[in-house]
Amino acid sequence: MQKLEQRFSIQYAFPVFFTRDIFDVDNQLFASVLMEAGEKCHNILCIIDSGVLAHDSTLYSRVxxxxAVHSEIMQLCNIVTISGGEACKTKPQVIDSIIQHIHDNRLCRQSFVLVIGGGAVLDAGGYAAAIAHRGLRLIRMPTTVLAQNDAGVGVKNGINAMGRKNFLGTFAPPFAVINDFNFLESLPPRELRAGMAEAVKVALIKDSSFFDSLYEQRRQLASFESQSMEQMIHQCAALHIHHIGTQGDPFEFGSARPLDFGHWSAHKLEEMTDSILHHGEAVSIGISLDSLYSYHKGMIGSGDLERIFTILKDLGLPLYHQALADIDVDTALHEFQEHLGGELAITLLTGIGSKKEVNRIDTNLMKRCIEELGLRFHGKNATAGDEYGNSVPMYGVLN
Ligand SMILES: NC(=O)c1ccc[n+]([C@@H]2O[C@H](COP(=O)([O-])OP(=O)(O)OC[C@H]3O[C@@H](n4cnc5c(N)ncnc54)[C@H](O)[C@@H]3O)[C@@H](O)[C@H]2O)c1
Ligand SMILES: [Zn+2]
Known part of the structure; x- marks a missing residue:
């Protein structure tokens, strides 16, 4: 037998900035980020979420x-608008059109793709940027709470295919992430709330004092007070970054995926409701379910469980959706296992701020937990539309 061995390692590092008014011509941050790639003029393709543009008509001209003011460091090749929300991850034409723009503008691996948008547009733009020429430099500018505190600060992207969430995607660390809090000013309340579910999630699995502070601040967060929101986003992003960078598996070769706490049912709910339930809302329901299961397994006490239900409820997040009753638990777990690769690994809670990976779920107990959630949280105050005209899924929010 003959054997050759190839071995090398690559160090990845990228900054995550927090700022305001990033395209004020006097704000040097964006220019200085580009400067890190060399003091020359960089080609940039800019992709903007239509939902952001709809509320910020001057964004295009500000970019x-x-x-123009920073022409010594940047050459803006084009600005492309793609429709925001989950649909952009589901239509292959969106990816094709971004790739076409990369081609038409003769961008190379050293060019930049700047994506300004919610998690869905970041995922779609990031995926196209990662596969064209095997990877252009990506700068993410997340514009939703969920994208600023979670989706935008990680190392992966993904689009939906085969009727499955994130079936295609790559691990591709960005060149930089710039969180501009001003973008959140136009975000509808429903989206402001949805992003908080990921903060509750990461606090529950990693940081009890962060959970305590979220719990204490829940009324301020529910009314979107900017200081509380900014602290929540900063700490949530920091915990995600820290986890990805320090837990030894940034590219998810293993099966354990603690940051996906509550996500096995969340992914299924998004698919089953055709994304009527948004990601953060589905995650909130997934957190409720897996917390209740942890309780029935004797892993957390009733006091902890009630605090979890209370914070989600007080933040205005859903704890149940009727589609949950239709989930085929075995199939959903099996699909999640495929998504993880290897054996099933479901994260459960052993307390607030501590977790345990399990490889087996008692599906009968899980089904009973779904029934119990339905009895407690279904139907009360269910509503057909919110103040922004979104159709809101039927779910119960306790008073
Ligand atoms: N890659 C990852 O690691 C990762 C992690 C978590 C979630 N995600 C993905 O992120 C997506 C969810 O992202 P999201 O919660 O940001 O929602 P979203 O991207 O679906 O955006 C929600 C809506 O808000 C609009 N919008 C965005 N910014 C706005 C603004 N500033 N003002 C007004 N409207 C605005 C969008 O147009 C869209 O209609 C899911 O597809 C999920 O799978 C990815
Ligand atoms: Zn998530």
């Missing part, structure tokens, strides 16, 4: 003006 253009910023590029």
């Amino acid at each position: 253009e003006k910023y590029a």
Whole structure:
């Protein structure tokens, strides 16, 4: 037998900035980020979420003006708008059109793709940027709470295919992430709330004092007070970054995926409701379910369980959806196992701020937990539309 061995390692590092008014011509941050790639003029393709543009009609011209003022460091090749929300991850034409723009503008591996948008647009733009020429430099500018505190600060992207969530995607660390809090000013309350579910999630699995502070601040968060929101986003992003960077498996070769706490049912709910339930809302329901299961397994006490239900409820997040009753638990777990690769690994709670991976779920107990959630949280105050005209899924929010 003959054997050759290839071995090398690559160090990845990227900054995550927090700022305001990133395209004010006097804000040097964006120019200085580009400067890190060399003091020359960099080609940039800019992709913007239509939902952001709809509320911020001057964004387009501010980007253009910023590029003109900083022309020594950036050449803006084009600004492309793609429709925001989950649909952009589901239509292959969206990816094709971004790749077409990369081609038409003769961008190379050293060019930049700047994506401004929610988690869905970041995922779609990031995926296209990662596969064209096997990877262009990506700068993410997340514009939702969920994208600023979670989706935008990680190392992966993904689009939906075969009727499955994130079936295609790559691990591709960005060049930089810039969180501009001003973008959140136009975000509808429903989206502001949805992103908080990921903060509750990461607090529950990693940091009891962060959970305590979220719990204490829940009324301020529910009314979107900017200081509480910014602290929540900063700490949530920091915990995600820290976890990805220090837990030894940034590219998820193993099966354990603690940051996916509550996500096995969340992914299924998003699929089953055709994304009527948004990601953060589905995660909130998934957290409720897996917390209740942890309780029935004797892993957390009733006091902890009630605090979890209370914070989600007080933040205005859903704890149940009727589609949960239709989940085929065995199939959903099996699909999640496929998504993880290897054996099933479901994260459960052993307390607030501590977790345990299990490889087996008692599906009968899980089904009973779904029934119990339904009895407690279904139907009360269910509503057909919120103040923004979104159709809101039927779910119960306790008073
Ligand atoms: N890659 C990852 O690691 C990762 C992690 C978590 C979630 N995700 C993905 O993120 C997606 C969810 O992201 P999301 O919660 O940001 O929702 P989203 O991207 O679906 O956006 C929600 C809505 O808000 C609009 N919007 C975005 N920014 C706005 C703004 N500033 N003002 C007004 N409207 C705005 C969008 O157009 C869209 O209609 C899911 O597809 C999920 O799978 C990815
Ligand atoms: Zn998530």
